[in-house]
Amino acid sequence: MSSSQEDRLLQWLRGELRKDGSDRIGDDAALLPKAETAITVDHQIAGVHFPTGLDPRVVARRLLAVNLSDLAAMGAVPRYAFLALSSPPDQNVKSFLQALLKACRQADVELAGGDLARSPVLSATLTLVGGKPPRGRWVLRSNGQPGDRLWLGGPVGQSALGRHLLATGAEFQKSRIQLPPDLASDRCLATAARQAIRRHLFPHPQIDLGLWLGRRRRAAAIDISDGLSLDLHRLCRESGVGARLDVEKLPTSRSFLDLCNQLHLKPLDLMLSGGEDYCLLFSLPASIRPPDSYGCSRIGELTRDRSIRQIEGGREGLLEARGWDHLEARS
Amino acid sequence: MSSSQEDRLLQWLRGELRKDGSDRIGDDAALLPKAETAITVDHQIAGVHFPTGLDPRVVARRLLAVNLSDLAAMGAVPRYAFLALSSPPDQNVKSFLQALLKACRQADVELAGGDLARSPVLSATLTLVGGKPPRGRWVLRSNGQPGDRLWLGGPVGQSALGRHLLATGAEFQKSRIQLPPDLASDRCLATAARQAIRRHLFPHPQIDLGLWLGRRRRAAAIDISDGLSLDLHRLCRESGVGARLDVEKLPTSRSFLDLCNQLHLKPLDLMLSGGEDYCLLFSLPASIRPPDSYGCSRIGELTRDRSIRQIEGGREGLLEARGWDHLEARS
Numbered sequence: 001m002s003s004s005q006e007d008r009l010l011q012w013l014r015g016e017l018r019k020d021g022s023d024r025i026g027d028d029a030a031l032l033p034k035a036e037t038a039i040t041v042d043h044q045i046a047g048v049h050f051p052t053g054l055d056p057r058v059v060a061r062r063l064l065a066v067n068l069s070d071l072a073a074m075g076a077v078p079r080y081a082f083l084a085l086s087s088p089p090d091q092n093v094k095s096f097l098q099a100l101l102k103a104c105r106q107a108d109v110e111l112a113g114g115d116l117a118r119s120p121v122l123s124a125t126l127t128l129v130g131g132k133p134p135r136g137r138w139v140l141r142s143n144g145q146p147g148d149r150l151w152l153g154g155p156v157g158q159s160a161l162g163r164h165l166l167a168t169g170a171e172f173q174k175s176r177i178q179l180p181p182d183l184a185s186d187r188c189l190a191t192a193a194r195q196a197i198r199r200h201l202f203p204h205p206q207i208d209l210g211l212w213l214g215r216r217r218r219a220a221a222i223d224i225s226d227g228l229s230l231d232l233h234r235l236c237r238e239s240g241v242g243a244r245l246d247v248e249k250l251p252t253s254r255s256f257l258d259l260c261n262q263l264h265l266k267p268l269d270l271m272l273s274g275g276e277d278y279c280l281l282f283s284l285p286a287s288i289r290p291p292d293s294y295g296c297s298r299i300g301e302l303t304r305d306r307s308i309r310q311i312e313g314g315r316e317g318l319l320e321a322r323g324w325d326h327l328e329a330r331s
Numbered sequence: 332m333s334s335s336q337e338d339r340l341l342q343w344l345r346g347e348l349r350k351d352g353s354d355r356i357g358d359d360a361a362l363l364p365k366a367e368t369a370i371t372v373d374h375q376i377a378g379v380h381f382p383t384g385l386d387p388r389v390v391a392r393r394l395l396a397v398n399l400s401d402l403a404a405m406g407a408v409p410r411y412a413f414l415a416l417s418s419p420p421d422q423n424v425k426s427f428l429q430a431l432l433k434a435c436r437q438a439d440v441e442l443a444g445g446d447l448a449r450s451p452v453l454s455a456t457l458t459l460v461g462g463k464p465p466r467g468r469w470v471l472r473s474n475g476q477p478g479d480r481l482w483l484g485g486p487v488g489q490s491a492l493g494r495h496l497l498a499t500g501a502e503f504q505k506s507r508i509q510l511p512p513d514l515a516s517d518r519c520l521a522t523a524a525r526q527a528i529r530r531h532l533f534p535h536p537q538i539d540l541g542l543w544l545g546r547r548r549r550a551a552a553i554d555i556s557d558g559l560s561l562d563l564h565r566l567c568r569e570s571g572v573g574a575r576l577d578v579e580k581l582p583t584s585r586s587f588l589d590l591c592n593q594l595h596l597k598p599l600d601l602m603l604s605g606g607e608d609y610c611l612l613f614s615l616p617a618s619i620r621p622p623d624s625y626g627c628s629r630i631g632e633l634t635r636d637r638s639i640r641q642i643e644g645g646r647e648g649l650l651e652a653r654g655w656d657h658l659e660a661r662s
Contacts, residue, residue, distance in 0.1 A: 004561060004652065026569050027472050028404035028554055029371035029461065037368070039443070040360035041458055043415040045450045073359035084374040084415075084456040112370070115456075119376045125415040125446075125456035127372055130360065141358050223359055230335060238357050321335065 006116055009093065013111075016101055022110045024080075030113040032080060036132040040070035043125040051166055052121070056091055057099035058172065058201055059124060064103045066225070067128040068205035069278040073223040075139035075214025076130025078207065080112040083126055086119035096124075107207070136214035144220035144239030144283040146304040151296045153206045153280035155199075155251045156228050157267060160274020161259065162200025165193055172201060189262055192255035203278035209294045213282055221282035227273040227323020229308075231281055236308055239283075245300040245319055247272075247312040272310075273322035337447055340424065344442075347432055353441045355411075361444040363411060367463040371401035374456035382497055383452070387422055388430035389503065389532055390455060395434045397556070398459040399536035400609040404554040406470035406545025407461025409538065411443040414457055417450035427455075438538070467545035475551035475570030475614040477635035482627045484537045484611035486530075486582045487559050488598060491605020492590065493531025496524055503532060520593055523586035534609035540625050544613055552613035558604040558654020560639075562612055567639055570614075576631040576650055578603075578643040603641075604653035 010025065017023055024030040044063050046052040064081065071078050081104055087093055093116065104111050109128070132138065166172065169180040170193065177194050184190050205223075213219040222235045228250075236243050250271050260267040283302050290296045300311075310319040341356065348354055355361040375394045377383040395412065402409050412435055418424055424447065435442050440459070463469065497503065500511035501524065508525050515521050536554075544550040553566045559581075567574050581602050591598040614633050621627045631642075641650040 004557070004654070007561075007565070007652075028401040028552075029369035029407065029459075031405075031469055032368045032370060034365055034367045036365045037363045038360040039363060039411075039413060039458070039460070041413045041415045041444060041446050041456070043417060043446050043448060043456065045417055045448060045454070048417065048448055048450050070359040074362075076360065080370075082370060082372045082458060084372045086374065086376055086379065086454070113372060115372050115374050117374060117376060117379055119379050119452070119454070121451065123376070123417070123450070123454055125372070125374065127370070127413060127458040128360075129370070138362055221359075226335070230338075234338070321338075323335070 009116070013097060017111060020105065020110070024112040025114070030080070030082070032112070032129065038071060038074045038076040038130040038138065039127065040067055041125060041127045042067045042070065043123065046122040054172065056096040056122065059122065060096045060099040061103045062201060062203065063124050063126050064100060064107065064109070065203045065205050066278060067126045068107055068207060069203060069223040069225070071128055071130040072205050072207045072210035073139065073221045073280055074130065075136055075210045077133050077211070078107055078109045078128060079131045080129040081109050081126055082112060083114035083124065085114065085124045086117040087122045088120060089118060091122055133211055133214060136211065139210060139213045139219050139221045141220055141222050141235050141238035143218055144235060144241050144302045146241050146302055147286060148283035148302040149286055149298055150243055150245065150300040150302060151282050151284060151290060152251065152299045153209050153282065153294065153296050154277070156224060156277040156279065157271035157274050158196045158199040158256060159203065159276040160270045161256070161265065162196035162198070163276065164263065164265065165197055166200065170197055172197060188255055189259055192259040196259065200276065203276070205278060206280045209280055209290070212290065212294070216284060216288055219282055219284050221280050224277040224279055224281050225275060227275040228277070228281065229272045229319050230321045230323030232319070233308055233321035235281060236302070239302065242303040242306040243300055243308050244303055245310045247310050249297055249299045251297045275324040340447070344428060348442060351436065351441070355443040356445070361411070361413070363443070363460065369402060369405045369407040369461040369469065370458065371398055372456060372458045373398045373401065374454065377453040385503065387427040387453065390453065391427045391430040392434045393532060393534065394455050394457050395431060395438065395440070396534045396536050397609060398457045399438055399538060400534060400554040400556070402459055402461040403536045403538045403541035404470065404552045404611055405461065406467055406541045408464050408542065409438055409440045409459060410462045411460040412440050412457055413443060414445035414455065416445065416455045417448040418453045419451060420449060422453055464542055464545060467542065470541060470544045470550050470552045472551055472553050472566050472569035474549055475566060475572050475633045477572050477633055478617060479614035479633040480617055480629055481574055481576065481631040481633060482613050482615060482621060483582065483630045484540050484613070484625065484627050485608070487555060487608045487610065488602035488605050489527045489530040489587060490534065490607040491601045492587070492596065493527035493529070494607065495594065495596065496528055497531065501528060503528060519586055520590055523590040527590070531607065536609060537611045540611055540621065543621065543625070547615060547619055550613055550615050552611050555608040555610055555612050556606060558606040559608070559612065560603045560650050561652045561654030564639055564652040566612060567633070570633065573634040573637040574631055574639050575634055576641045578641050580628060580630045582628045606655040
């Protein structure tokens with residue numbers, strides 16, 4: 001029998017998968033049944049997408065969440081995952097895989113294949129395959145029409161705030177958040193800081209909301225990964241429309257604003273261009289509104305005029321497309 | 332309109348794809364039509380899978396070839412590719428993409444989605460989706476039975492020799508191979524060296540052979556990525572059989588042996604455990620043999636006895652599973 005370290009790890013992994021009644025990783029490729037599919041790929045690299053040294057279990061969980069968010073934006077049912085993982089020898093690959101398997105089980109996703117390697121930095125690529133739900137439609141970025149209402153699936157800006165905190169002294173270790181002394185001493189600020197960091201590390205992909213959108217007559221959606229303004233520009237470009245965004249309708253909280261103030265950050269910058277929010281930005285015909293239980297906010301509308309504008313305090317101006325640029329150094 | 336560097340690159344890419352009549356990269360996920368699919372993922376990292384500094388166009392071409400080889404081993408028709416690419420700022424992402432697009436066109440594969448990022452090392456993950464051909468069967472590792480003949484789709488060992496040459500002074504730059512003086516001065520050795528390096532950098536995935544196998548009554552196959560002996564162990568494990576490998580039947584050439592001799596390398600080590608050959612190792616019932624045009628060699632048979640043995644000079648011994656271990660430092 002073969003005895004390579006990789007083969008032993010794969011044997012263990014197949015044992016785990018068989019407990020869930022699945023085993024697709026014994027061949028050169030995984031075979032999937034006949035279906036219409038939506039496929040998405042995302043990668044997370046240490047030092048680029050998350051701080052070097054972050055617990056690999058958190059990376060695993062986050063990687064799946066980020067990909068699930070893409071499927072949510074399509075109205076797809078998550079089905080299969082494929083992992084390409086390269087990690088330094090000192091990283092525990094097995095604990096990464098255990099965390100990924102656990103997160104997959106929770107999302108009803110089957111880990112169906114992958115590729116392992118050693119490399120100087122932890123880098124993980126996940127390909128996710130989603131299916132078309134019965135009686136569902138795909139939710140496309142291009143489905144928007146002038147007059148549609150613009151909605152936001154959750155708060156924006158918190159994740160960027162959490163990223164900032166982690167980059168400036170806060171730490172997440174052994175499932176606990178350690179804050180710098182000046183924040184830790186104020187209970188309200190500390191609670192807001194912990195919430196922002198959790199929001200950053202553990203995004204909540206809005207799968208159910210995506211499926212609900214897919215059952216509507218017409219809906220356009222995008223998941224906010226690179227920043228509300230940048231992703232709004234993308235949605236509008238695909239739909240061939242413009243938009244008017246009512247900045248005052250963006251959901252926010254006192255504690256978020258206080259924390260931004262304390263850290264000398266502009267809340268609106270974080271909300272409009274912070275990115276990594278992983279909630280849905282979507283449009284619906286004026287006659288349809290999402291159930292209150294999804295916690296969505298109406299933040300504007302799509303327009304025939306192709307410009308993308310923000311309204312604040314009764315004043316209207318062009319909304320710049322700013323956010324995370326994957327090919328630029330982050331400012 | 333959005334003006335991030337990533338968006339501009341994607342706009343260019345979509346223009347290129349539209350020339351081929353395709354455009355699936357404008358949404359959060361790519362939509363694929365209803366089909367039975369085979370999906371495989373491979374990644375290539377600078378300094379791990381190829382020398383740092385290798386022309387990104389070669390990396391792109393090789394990445395596709397390596398993935399195609401997995402689909403070949405399943406008897407699948409290559410259809411869609413998804414790329415996750417992270418590269419240092421000084422690398423030309425566009426020339427990587429151009430080379431990948433060209434290789435995709437040649438293989439009749441559509442680039443359907445992906446993810447881009449900056450990172451300290453060039454790292455590329457490709458997910459490839461293959462379809463089941465009409466009247467074809469999937470070719471599985473587990474399809475082998477005792478008494479089946481064991482076949483090899485092409486020469487093994489050359490790629491490892493090429494890798495060795497690149498690690499010890501040979502260079503591939505501007506589409507030309509530069510050899511160290513002692514090799515360059517001998518015409519026969521130089522020809523063999525160039526051939527080995529080309530074999531290493533530009534593998535030939537055996538898609539047609541895979542499709543032919545899929546039209547047979549029963550065939551098992553694996554592509555040799557990690558070494559003949561290791562991959563033979565894997566095929567046998569999945570099929571629940573053993574094997575007898577006739578080492579003297581492995582295809583080789585005078586010039587390959589001479590070059591190994593010159594470099595003080597054991598040819599048999601390279602052939603049995605060098606890896607990255609990307610040709611098919613397969614089994615067929617005794618009554619079936621592949622057309623001569625595929626250039627296959629019969630190298631042994633599958634046995635009921637689960638041991639995996641090699642025969643050399645009339646002597647039989649256990650064949651160790653040695654080869655590339657993705658989780659070990661390479662010896």
